[in-house]
Amino acid sequence: MESARKFAEQFTISLDSEMDFDGWRKAARTLALAGAPSSAVTFLTPSAASQFLFTEASSPLPQPAGDTTFNVSKIFVEKAQTASHHSDPDRYDFLYHLLVRVLDEPNLLRIASDSDIRRLEAMVKSVRRDAHKMHAFVRFRKVGEVDASDDEARYVAWFEPDHFIVEREAGFFMRRFAQMNWSILTPKGSIHWNRQTLTVGPPAKRSDAPAEDATEELWRTYFSNIFNPARLKVKAMQSEMPKKYWKNMPEAALIPDLIAGAENRAKAMVAAMPSVPPPTHAAIRDRHWKGAEMGETGNTLPPPANDLETLRKQAETCRLCPLHEPATQTVFGEGPADAPLVFVGEQPGDKEDISGQPFIGPAGQLFDATLQDAGIDRSTVYVTNAVKHFKFQPRGKFRLHQKPNGDEIQTCRWWLGQELKLIDPDLTVALGATAAQSLLGRSVAVTKERGRIVESDEGQRVFITVHPSFLLRIPDERRKADERARFRDDMIAVRELMAA
Amino acid sequence: MSKISVREKLAILSDAAKYDASCASSGSSKRDSRKGGIGSTEGMGICHAYAPDGRCISLLKILLTNFCIYDCSYCINRSSSNTKRARFTIEEVVDLTLEFYKRNYIEGLFLSSGVIRSPDDTMGEMVEIARRLRIDHCFKGYIHLKSIPECDPALLEQAGLYADRLSINVELPTDSGVERLAPEKKPQTIRRAMGTVRGAIENRSEPTMRTKRKPRFAPAGQSTQMIVGADPTSDAIILKSSARLYSSYHLRRVYYSAFSPIPDSSAALPLMKPPLMREHRLYQADWLMRFYGFANEEILDGSPDGMLDLAIDPKLAWALRNRHVFPVDVNRADREMLLRIPGLGTKAVAKILQVRRYRTLRLEDVGAIVQSIQKIRPFITAAGWSPGGLTETENLRARLTPQPQQLSLF
Numbered sequence: 001m002e003s004a005r006k007f008a009e010q011f012t013i014s015l016d017s018e019m020d021f022d023g024w025r026k027a028a029r030t031l032a033l034a035g036a037p038s039s040a041v042t043f044l045t046p047s048a049a050s051q052f053l054f055t056e057a058s059s060p061l062p063q064p065a066g067d068t069t070f071n072v073s074k075i076f077v078e079k080a081q082t083a084s085h086h087s088d089p090d091r092y093d094f095l096y097h098l099l100v101r102v103l104d105e106p107n108l109l110r111i112a113s114d115s116d117i118r119r120l121e122a123m124v125k126s127v128r129r130d131a132h133k134m135h136a137f138v139r140f141r142k143v144g145e146v147d148a149s150d151d152e153a154r155y156v157a158w159f160e161p162d163h164f165i166v167e168r169e170a171g172f173f174m175r176r177f178a179q180m181n182w183s184i185l186t187p188k189g190s191i192h193w194n195r196q197t198l199t200v201g202p203p204a205k206r207s208d209a210p211a212e213d214a215t216e217e218l219w220r221t222y223f224s225n226i227f228n229p230a231r232l233k234v235k236a237m238q239s240e241m242p243k244k245y246w247k248n249m250p251e252a253a254l255i256p257d258l259i260a261g262a263e264n265r266a267k268a269m270v271a272a273m274p275s276v277p278p279p280t281h282a283a284i285r286d287r288h289w290k291g292a293e294m295g296e297t298g299n300t301l302p303p304p305a306n307d308l309e310t311l312r313k314q315a316e317t318c319r320l321c322p323l324h325e326p327a328t329q330t331v332f333g334e335g336p337a338d339a340p341l342v343f344v345g346e347q348p349g350d351k352e353d354i355s356g357q358p359f360i361g362p363a364g365q366l367f368d369a370t371l372q373d374a375g376i377d378r379s380t381v382y383v384t385n386a387v388k389h390f391k392f393q394p395r396g397k398f399r400l401h402q403k404p405n406g407d408e409i410q411t412c413r414w415w416l417g418q419e420l421k422l423i424d425p426d427l428t429v430a431l432g433a434t435a436a437q438s439l440l441g442r443s444v445a446v447t448k449e450r451g452r453i454v455e456s457d458e459g460q461r462v463f464i465t466v467h468p469s470f471l472l473r474i475p476d477e478r479r480k481a482d483e484r485a486r487f488r489d490d491m492i493a494v495r496e497l498m499a500a
Numbered sequence: 501m502s503k504i505s506v507r508e509k510l511a512i513l514s515d516a517a518k519y520d521a522s523c524a525s526s527g528s529s530k531r532d533s534r535k536g537g538i539g540s541t542e543g544m545g546i547c548h549a550y551a552p553d554g555r556c557i558s559l560l561k562i563l564l565t566n567f568c569i570y571d572c573s574y575c576i577n578r579s580s581s582n583t584k585r586a587r588f589t590i591e592e593v594v595d596l597t598l599e600f601y602k603r604n605y606i607e608g609l610f611l612s613s614g615v616i617r618s619p620d621d622t623m624g625e626m627v628e629i630a631r632r633l634r635i636d637h638c639f640k641g642y643i644h645l646k647s648i649p650e651c652d653p654a655l656l657e658q659a660g661l662y663a664d665r666l667s668i669n670v671e672l673p674t675d676s677g678v679e680r681l682a683p684e685k686k687p688q689t690i691r692r693a694m695g696t697v698r699g700a701i702e703n704r705s706e707p708t709m710r711t712k713r714k715p716r717f718a719p720a721g722q723s724t725q726m727i728v729g730a731d732p733t734s735d736a737i738i739l740k741s742s743a744r745l746y747s748s749y750h751l752r753r754v755y756y757s758a759f760s761p762i763p764d765s766s767a768a769l770p771l772m773k774p775p776l777m778r779e780h781r782l783y784q785a786d787w788l789m790r791f792y793g794f795a796n797e798e799i800l801d802g803s804p805d806g807m808l809d810l811a812i813d814p815k816l817a818w819a820l821r822n823r824h825v826f827p828v829d830v831n832r833a834d835r836e837m838l839l840r841i842p843g844l845g846t847k848a849v850a851k852i853l854q855v856r857r858y859r860t861l862r863l864e865d866v867g868a869i870v871q872s873i874q875k876i877r878p879f880i881t882a883a884g885w886s887p888g889g890l891t892e893t894e895n896l897r898a899r900l901t902p903q904p905q906q907l908s909l910f
Contacts, residue, residue, distance in 0.1 A: 112851035113865035136546050140603045175532035176540040225514040227551035230760045236554025259552050274767040277580035284579045288569045325675050326744050328695040354695040394747035
């Protein structure tokens with residue numbers, strides 16, 4: 001190994017502060033360019049240096065042999081910088097060791113199973129966790145008059161982080177409490193904000209921070225009451241809020257008593273006999289719920305309605321088939337009560353189920369556009385569905401349409417029959433097989449009977465065509481255009497039938 | 501009635517709020533107070549404390565009032581309960597939120613309420629609290645409003661302008677459960693309200709033509725909660741119900757709340773220890789549906805009683821019932837299949853996929869990436885490792901079942 005021979009010499013680099021990442025970076029770059037192996041390099045932070053009786057001056061850096069620059073990935077620099085805040089005294093030596101390896105193996109950072117990478121990731125994780133806990137567990141105490149405005153008051157906190165993160169995390173508190181005066185004091189340095197500038201100060205002592213704040217009494221009240229004694233999980237609490245943080249959290253002193261009393265409180269609740277309702281209960285029942293139980297259950301057919309609005313109301317609570325439970329609501333027909341032309345589709349889709357209106361999803365939009373092309377005024381027609389609840393299969397964030405079965409169509413047929421009876425149109429258009437089956441009471445092959453007018457048992461004229469959603473599902477563009485034209489021709493035929 | 505102090509009200513109205521499981525403060529839009537006001541949200545939620553029940557305390561979770569005209573058997577605030585009642589004023593809730601926030605106790609407010617006078621009245625006051633915080637005080641912290649499904653949809657539309665998250669509780673996993681235990685509630689009304697919220701979120705997230713900016717509407721989405729163990733519904737039905745809710749209303753979360761004893765119980769609903777392990781398994785199963793590509797019906801497919809195994813996690817239980825698909829080759833299998841391996845989480849799978857572009861993984865390499873290799877070994881092959889007959893051994897379940905641990909009291 002050439003470099004090992006060349007560097008029998010040892011380098012010791014003194015850094016300016018615990019967080020002197022830039023100093024490390026500069027020295028590390030020069031040393032790496034000169035080919036110094038990690039075994040030949042030691043970095044000293046002020047705290048490590050103070051353990052020696054004499055202050056050690058930095059060694060003169062070697063002259064670079066060839067290249068004067070090199071590139072490492074941005075992600076390495078970011079991770080190294082984060083890790084440099086770690087309290088591990090060897091962190092800068094380790095980061096240099098890693099730098100030397102990364103120059104040799106550019107993909108090293110992606111090898112999660114490598115032991116050096118695991119160490120780096122663990123350091124990064126530990127610093128991030130400490131930062132996160134600082135965001136969480138810093139407790140400000142207000143200094144000044146109790147009702148002092150935020151212009152006059154100052155909020156001061158004492159916190160003990162594991163790592164050198166205080167300066168690093170100043171931004172979080174500046175963004176959050178930008179319009180407050182605050183200080184965060186720690187044994188590893190302090191930060192002060194006066195609503196305009198940040199000042200970094202030396203390490204502080206606990207006694208520098210205020211000893212109390214009247215609001216803490218309210219906070220403790222909240223903490224002890226939000227706790228459910230029947231769900232005691234002490235380990236879960238401690239893994240997220242280790243005891244080392246407790247001494248600086250005003251609420252933590254309550255924890256031992258809350259735990260000690262929990263079991264008895266939970267047992268007492270279970271053992272207590274149900275009580276007699278207070279007198280207010282009867283008054284509330286009387287005032288708010290009188291007759292509420294008499295309402296429609298939806299489990300049986302209602303008496304036939306005399307108008308469409310009443311029928312719509314009745315349908316809202318329908319539970320005659322199981323489709324009502326997964327669906328959001330009954331999607332009833334829409335349009336003038338005396339419309340001469342009625343369109344019947346299959347069932348509402350995802351959008352219709354949410355909005356409660358028929359034919360507003362993709363198929364509905366295509367239907368609207370086609371009607372317009374064919375010269376039929378949508379506002380004069382009534383649109384409805386054979387089945388009035390959306391039947392679907394959940395798939396993640398989406399719902400896949402499912403065809404209603406014979407029973408469901410048969411059950412919902414009563415509602416469609418009532419709608420048609422009340423509207424009494426000149427012509428009804430069955431869009432697709434489900435609509436045709438519901439209207440004619442038999443299964444219909446749409447491809448065979450398309451364009452025909454069939455008379456239903458109730459004496460209504462029914463025109464049969466496809467459902468617009470069929471047009472949306474055709475993958476082949478040419479065939480799609482052909483089918484759309486055919487559907488438009490059907491609609492023109494319908495218009496002509498109406499004019500005749 | 502003598503006037504009670506804010507502190508007494510806080511005691512009563514936080515005690516009454518603790519049965520709501522959610523305390524999430526994550527996933528909202530990014531904002532801060534550098535240009536005025538107070539507070540920030542930066543995407544990640546922050547738990548400012550933990551109670552001895554292991555639950556995170558992120559928000560000031562309180563009821564506006566615990567007076568209620570409804571009589572739901574499982575609820576401490578039902579009209580037939582003798583619990584002590586209190587009611588905050590709008591100003592008191594606003595002040596508490598701000599004072600707690602300034603001391604860094606909380607991320608924001610989670611406001612819920614009993615229904616007093618009428619759903620519109622109560623919801624109107626809750627919306628007003630959110631409005632005052634957001635508009636009058638320029639509060640940039642997190643607001644979660646537990647919405648009252650029976651209120652006018654226009655109030656929900658307003659609530660979403662100020663709140664980060666809206667939630668509406670389905671209460672119980674089935675309609676028949678709601679009818680039996682919460683007889684005044686209508687499951688259909690609850691679903692319609694969730695539909696209204698989904699519709700509003702979708703409408704407002706379409707950029708307007710003029711500004712191209714997305715107007716804010718409940719940027720942290722909507723969630724719901726169901727009580728588990730108050731009625732005999734099986735886990736299979738619960739998961740089916742959750743899958744429907746996720747797909748129908750695009751929920752961020754379904755919370756499962758183990759039915760917990762309450763002071764002053766109802767005669768209609770005997771109390772028992774809350775089924776905490778069952779709740780935990782349901783959350784794990786929920787995760788399998790949302791992040792691991794499991795369909796709800798797969799999770800309990802082949803289980804005798806439709807209940808999740810309490811002794812082992814649902815992915816391991818699934819793997820033991822479907823041993824024919826194992827062992828899986830960690831150096832070749834696709835992501836979907838890697839996610840089915842017991843003991844491998846989404847992060848570990850991502851690492852495996854990355855590392856194997858450069859190296860062939862041995863069992864030790866997998867061991868270096870995951871927390872524990874014990875559970876994984878029987879289900880994978882790696883360079884130099886094959887589980888042999890281990891995958892098929894009869895006592896595999898017993899070998900992989902964690903020992904029950906004593907709760908540590910101190």
